[in-house]
Amino acid sequence: xxxxxxxxxxxxxxxxxxxxxLYSIDITRLLNSTKDIxxxxxxxxxxxxxxxxxxxxxLFGLKHYQFDDPNFPLPDYDSLPERTKEKIKWRKxxxxxxxxxxxxxxxxQITFDxxxxxxxxxxxxxxxxxxxxxxxxREKLGSASRITGLFSDELKSNVQKTxxxxxxxxxxxxEEYYKVISLEMSNKExx
Numbered sequence: 495x496x497x498x499x500x501x502x503x504x505x506x507x508x509x510x511x512x513x514x515x516l517y518s519i520d521i522t523r524l525l526n527s528t529k530d531i532x533x534x535x536x537x538x539x540x541x542x543x544x545x546x547x548x549x550x551x552x553l554f555g556l557k558h559y560q561f562d563d564p565n566f567p568l569p570d571y572d573s574l575p576e577r578t579k580e581k582i583k584w585r586k587x588x589x590x591x592x593x594x595x596x597x598x599x600x601x602x603q604i605t606f607d608x609x610x611x612x613x614x615x616x617x618x619x620x621x622x623x624x625x626x627x628x629x630x631x632r633e634k635l636g637s638a639s640r641i642t643g644l645f646s647d648e649l650k651s652n653v654q655k656t657x658x659x660x661x662x663x664x665x666x667x668x669e670e671y672y673k674v675i676s677l678e679m680s681n682k683e684x685x
Contacts, residue, residue: 504532506561519591556569609652615674
């Protein structure tokens with residue numbers, strides 16, 4: 495999706511948020527997402543998916559083609575879905591979101607530091623490493639999937655898959671076991 499089309503879409507979304515007193519964090523939460531919606535729209539390599547655009551439109555009781563049309567009249571409050579009305583009421587009660595500055599987590603370094611605990615272990619799961627992190631960090635991450643992602647990318651020279659998986663039954667992927675092969679931090683950034 496061309497950048498100018500995304501910029502136009504963001505302008506339309508901002509107009510809707512402004513009319514109803516909502517903020518980006520509110521839209522993000524209504525979409526059950528953890529990524530800021532405005533950042534996500536701008537950073538998507540191929541632009542946002544139709545499913546994402548339709549989900550945003552549905553928050554205002556519209557179809558994508560209606561929402562995306564700058565000449566389409568903005569809906570009135572009474573025609574909005576109940577969840578959106580509740581979020582608008584809630585936002586009016588508590589006021590604008592705090593402009594909290596968050597420190598960027600150096601997850602690569604934290605994960606590398608945790609790897610030292612597994613240097614003499616035959617095999618371990620990313621969830622084992624995840625469970626060794628602080629409770630606050632575990633809450634922010636939600637699951638071990640970001641750890642696994644680091645093992646496949648930025649820390650791939652430090653760990654190796656053993657070829658063994660958990661005996662998990664049912665749906666979902668089995669978790670793979672790893673072993674530490676190096677405790678030297680690579681200075682190269684992944685591409």
